Amino acid sequence: MSREQSEKWLPLAKDYAIFGCYAQTELGHGSNIRRLETTATYIHETDEFDIHSPTLTSIKWWPGGLATSTHAIVFARLIIDGKDYGVHSFVVQLRGENHKPLPGIDIGDIGPKFGFNNIDNGFLRFTHVRIPRDQMCMKFSKVSRDGRYLTSSNAKVVYGTLIIGRIYVVERTSFSLASALCIAIRYSLVRKQGNDTKHDPNESIVLDYQFLQYRLFNGLSVVYTFLFVGKWLRNLYKINEKKIREGDVSIMADIHSISSGLKALCADLAMGVLNDIILACGGHGYSRFSGIPSIVDNYARSPIVEGDSTILQLQTGRYLIKVFENAKNGRPTPATLSYLKDYLRILSERSKVTTWEELTDPNEQIKALTHYHTRLLAKLISNLEETSKTHLQGYEGAKSDYMIDIINVSRAYCYTIIITSANEGLESIKLTYSNIYPTLRILINLFFSNFIIKYSGEFLLDNYFNSNQIKIFELGIKNCLEKIRPNAIGLIDAWEFSDNTLNSALGRYDGNVYEALYNWAKLEPLNLAQERGEYVGYNEVLKDIYNREYLKGINKSKL
Numbered sequence: 083m084s085r086e087q088s089e090k091w092l093p094l095a096k097d098y099a100i101f102g103c104y105a106q107t108e109l110g111h112g113s114n115i116r117r118l119e120t121t122a123t124y125i126h127e128t129d130e131f132d133i134h135s136p137t138l139t140s141i142k143w144w145p146g147g148l149a150t151s152t153h154a155i156v157f158a159r160l161i162i163d164g165k166d167y168g169v170h171s172f173v174v175q176l177r178g179e180n181h182k183p184l185p186g187i188d189i190g191d192i193g194p195k196f197g198f199n200n201i202d203n204g205f206l207r208f209t210h211v212r213i214p215r216d217q218m219c220m221k222f223s224k225v226s227r228d229g230r231y232l233t234s235s236n237a238k239v240v241y242g243t244l245i246i247g248r249i250y251v252v253e254r255t256s257f258s259l260a261s262a263l264c265i266a267i268r269y270s271l272v273r274k275q276g277n278d279t280k281h282d283p284n285e286s287i288v289l290d291y292q293f294l295q296y297r298l299f300n301g302l303s304v305v306y307t308f309l310f311v312g313k314w315l316r317n318l319y320k321i322n323e324k325k326i327r328e329g330d331v332s333i334m335a336d337i338h339s340i341s342s343g344l345k346a347l348c349a350d351l352a353m354g355v356l357n358d359i360i361l362a363c364g365g366h367g368y369s370r371f372s373g374i375p376s377i378v379d380n381y382a383r384s385p386i387v388e389g390d391s392t393i394l395q396l397q398t399g400r401y402l403i404k405v406f407e408n409a410k411n412g413r414p415t416p417a418t419l420s421y422l423k424d425y426l427r428i429l430s431e432r433s434k435v436t437t438w439e440e441l442t443d444p445n446e447q448i449k450a451l452t453h454y455h456t457r458l459l460a461k462l463i464s465n466l467e468e469t470s471k472t473h474l475q476g477y478e479g480a481k482s483d484y485m486i487d488i489i490n491v492s493r494a495y496c497y498t499i500i501i502t503s504a505n506e507g508l509e510s511i512k513l514t515y516s517n518i519y520p521t522l523r524i525l526i527n528l529f530f531s532n533f534i535i536k537y538s539g540e541f542l543l544d545n546y547f548n549s550n551q552i553k554i555f556e557l558g559i560k561n562c563l564e565k566i567r568p569n570a571i572g573l574i575d576a577w578e579f580s581d582n583t584l585n586s587a588l589g590r591y592d593g594n595v596y597e598a599l600y601n602w603a604k605l606e607p608l609n610l611a612q613e614r615g616e617y618v619g620y621n622e623v624l625k626d627i628y629n630r631e632y633l634k635g636i637n638k639s640k641l
Contacts, residue, residue, distance in 0.1 A: 110139025142206035248345035265589030310507030343398035346391035373586030399488030455494035
């Protein structure tokens with residue numbers, strides 16, 4: 083919005099005089115903003131915009147908070163005298179007195195049964211709804227009274243709304259994983275299983291089993307690594323915001339690329355961690371009593387909302403291709419990727435260190451991942467150049483044949499960003515929090531080592547690491563698990579989740595897991611009725627089913 087528009091609308095929102103939502107996604111389009119179908123046609127005679135949903139697929143679909151909103155920021159195609167000026171945003175009032183929808187607005191709730199679990203969302207369809215011209219958000223683009231369209235070179239910064247949404251997903255990932263891990267680790271300290279012998283009849287605490295530690299402590303390494311990444315990304319966003327206010331959009335494309343790729347990778351990795359957490363809790367992990375399925379349900383939309391992971395990774399990968407081509411040909415590159423100018427040296431490097439301490443040194447971690455993603459990027463460029471020679475659609479068309487490679491390049495680059503930002507964040511608190519630094523250092527090392535082992539084939543392929551170095555990483559992972567074990571409960575209790583927040587029988591602070599499971603089960607309405615002497619369903623259904631003749635008849639059936 084322009085300054086004048088902000089001065090009008092923001093006080094209303096802050097005073098709770100209006101309630102807003104963000105209406106971008108349509109029934110037929112999500113990430114591809116350029117193809118949104120909702121139209122905003124300028125009407126010269128009345129100085130208004132006509133907001134319209136011309137097709138079924140143009141219906142706005144699952145805007146968060148729609149059910150309680152009085153207004154919406156609506157993304158629509160700007161049409162002036164039949165000419166399409168692309169997608170812009172507009173403030174549209176949705177409801178009037180008694181929360182009744184205004185004429186021309188079809189609005190409804192999708193609900194958790196058909197939409198996202200526990201999310202207030204709905205659908206929104208416009209039938210020629212008129213709004214004043216000044217309700218177009220006009221900070222960077224505007225329409226004059228006589229219908230002239232004016233825009234600045236900075237118009238693309240409107241997509242900053244998408245960037246902050248993606249940053250939020252990265253930040254919330256640590257919180258969601260930490261809450262699930264809090265439940266699982268507390269339960270694993272209560273639960274005992276196996277290892278009872280004639281000489282020792284006591285069962286073992288399951289958290290003392292190495293593979294369970296591997297599942298849960300890997301999750302802890304992700305939590306604390308992503309915590310640093312989220313802070314780094316938020317700070318980068320603030321720097322970009324400051325530059326935009328000064329008229330500088332030089333890092334806009336860079337932060338869009340980074341936030342897109344990180345959001346996709348973090349969400350995908352988190353889903354794998356959540357699955358491991360459930361498996362670590364056995365059968366109780368799947369029970370709603372555990373509280374973990376609710377966390378999974380609420381997080382499961384993250385790989386899709388604010389941009390589908392596949393689409394975002396393709397955007398990041400294509401951006402990297404462009405930057406690498408610039409670096410290769412001596413053209414300017416963004417500061418975060420300036421090292422690509424020296425790509426030949428990076429590709430020639432091989433790790434020469436021989437100890438665990440040397441291999442996990444922050445600088446060695448960054449060097450290894452920089453080499454990995456640069457090698458994949460250089461290989462991709464080489465393949466594109468070769469394929470484009472015979473491809474009917476040339477270089478751009480050849481990219482369609484290398485979508486998998488483009489996504490892999492994006493993920494490799496984002497791993498580099500993760501390790502770089504996590505190490506920077508950790509080193510920045512080394513003096514201030516020297517007592518917890520060693521434990522956090524182990525967690526970052528564990529995250530890095532797991533990555534190396536997962537992609538060890540790639541590192542062995544060009545001999546960046548040799549087989550002896552890979553063995554050191556394998557042994558180092560096991561040593562990390564042993565060192566994390568005494569601090570596991572402290573690392574999750576540090577988040578100070580209350581029992582009310584976790585809503586879990588397994589993750590109770592007092593450890594009374596089995597008492598809680600039994601007591602909660604007795605609160606089931608059927609069980610409460612039984613305690614009152616009411617056997618619900620027996621006379622209505624079960625009495626006839628228990629009839630012997632009825633059961634014999636079923637047994638004789640050929641179905």
